Amino acid sequence: MPTLADTFAALKAKGEKALVLYVTAGDPSLDQLPAILEALVEGGADVIEVGVPFSDPIADGPTIQASSQRALDRGTRPGDVLEAVTKAQPSVPVVLMGYYNTMLRPGLSSFAQRAKAAGVGGVIVCDIILEEADDWVKVSQAAGIDSVFLAAPTSTPERLRAVATNSTGFVYAVSRTGVTGAAQQAGDEVARLVGDLKGMTDTPVCVGFGISKPEHVAAVCQVADGAVIGSWLVDWLAQNWREGQGRADLVAAVKALKAATLA
């Protein structure tokens, strides 16, 4: 798998923006993950976030909560997620997204090394802020994994600068004050946030939370280097993916989203 840096550099060279897609590992069942990732890549996904399900996802809205719960009910374990990623080896970078306790429990080093061995390019921890991230930053750097930090509309300028300069791979700009979940409208605070961040770093900035439609993607890609779509896809997969059935529709939907990044 290419690194996040290579991927964003290549996109920039082509004058393109990144389509970043989130799926919860284990929902649909984990044995489907390689096929799903393949379909996403065929549709034009540039980066894939693989959610590691956690029992208490405080940063997630109802869609990803329910999805995480289904994944846990199916017995999905972090080790199995890494195995599935190893098997899938998509041609785009995989970024793990999850909560700190599932990384802390096996030990940060062990987690980072196993993730690296699985080909993971970066990690997003929803409930870690820079002040608490020293250990993780050291360990992830040693393992050669990017640490993507989140910037929020409520972040002060000093905090934004710290996030912008410490985030590697990309900076995750949270589009609104809130949890994950598909919204009818993309937030209006986001242009200012992205503008501020881009003035502070050359690291690419992607926008997520509440983005579900090609129009949102197009609007976000006016200002940012990429758009992240999660809940919409999680819902779509839960409703339509049946052992690969629905694949053609999925590829078409992802193509429409990718087209919106170019608009």
Add this chain to the structure above:
Amino acid sequence: MSAVLPTSGRFGAFGGRYVPETLVPALDELEATFQTAWASPEFRQEFDTYLREFVGRPTPVTDCRRISALTGYVLSAKREDLNHTGAHKINNALGQALLAMRMGKKRIIAETGAGQHGVATATVCALFGLKCDVYMGEEDCKRQELNVFRMKLLGARVIPVSSGTKTLKDALNEAMRDWVTNVRDTHYIIGTAAGPHPYPAMVREFQSVIGTEARAQYLERHGVVPDVGIACVGGGSNAIGFFYGFLGDQTRLIGVEAGGHGIETGKHAAPLSAGSPGVLHGSYSYLMQDEDGQVMPTESVSAGLDYPGVGAEHSFLKDTGRVEYTAATDDEALKAFRWLAENEGLIPAFESAHAFALLQRPGLFAPGTRILVNLSGRGDKDMERASQILSL
């Protein structure tokens, strides 16, 4: 006055702030507001006045003569059950509501397990004219129906939580999500000494009135501090507030967690007795978790103790050895509940009954040991459940 909060938000290795970035400015604002207020004589006076005139403090220490005769100990109880709304929870709800008003926040959210913290919060919101939304697990709404009604009567909206285990932990998750979404105009009154910095230290300070009063009252009556202090531990707010009065003394301090069906069955809510450190609800502390770091379901007859985590300072006090932690089972707590009612005319909350349960274990303390138990709340809310479980 020196800062009362550890600046790192740590108690040894425990505590910290593991939250979405969105919340950090609100936690900073809360910390700054609290530091300023707590150092200000006007705020202290305002807080003390409401505690006296609205809550009914100071609460007395009552000597428990019949149980003393039965056990051979010298037993007394700190009567937090006599607070307005029936438990210690209102000390903290009041303090935080005053802070919310200082921050100009007009909407309050809270989580509740037994409903005691929800009722306390709804009460202070009615007192001050603040909008109040309380998250409560569906399971707990059933277990504590009367408190749901009380909150509604006080003008609060009760939002049942159907995710996860449908108990306190999930109510906390939902309240956190609400806060992440509405952080600009909403203050989240966490009901226990857990959560991200500055909550554990701030809640302890608001609850420390328990220990401060208890120590002075006990000294006045008995001429010495107690040999032993006992409190039940859910998230740990009544216990930390009570223990805080005695940390500098020789008093042996014991926290009692919910042993549920028994520690050996795995069906309990005793992270200090049988858990391991991890991160839940914004803090690094002892936790009931499986080998993957997933939070485990808990079990207790008492909704207020039915929580897989615990306040960070208790983790620290456990590891330093200053406080001992143990667990009482549902059966032990129910036996103590009845025992205290029949022999002292005190009907404790199920939570508080866990603390008294230790006194029924033969030979745990030497005869004549002076013991002070924190009676954190009264059992009115548990009457319906008790009437189903106990046949009299």
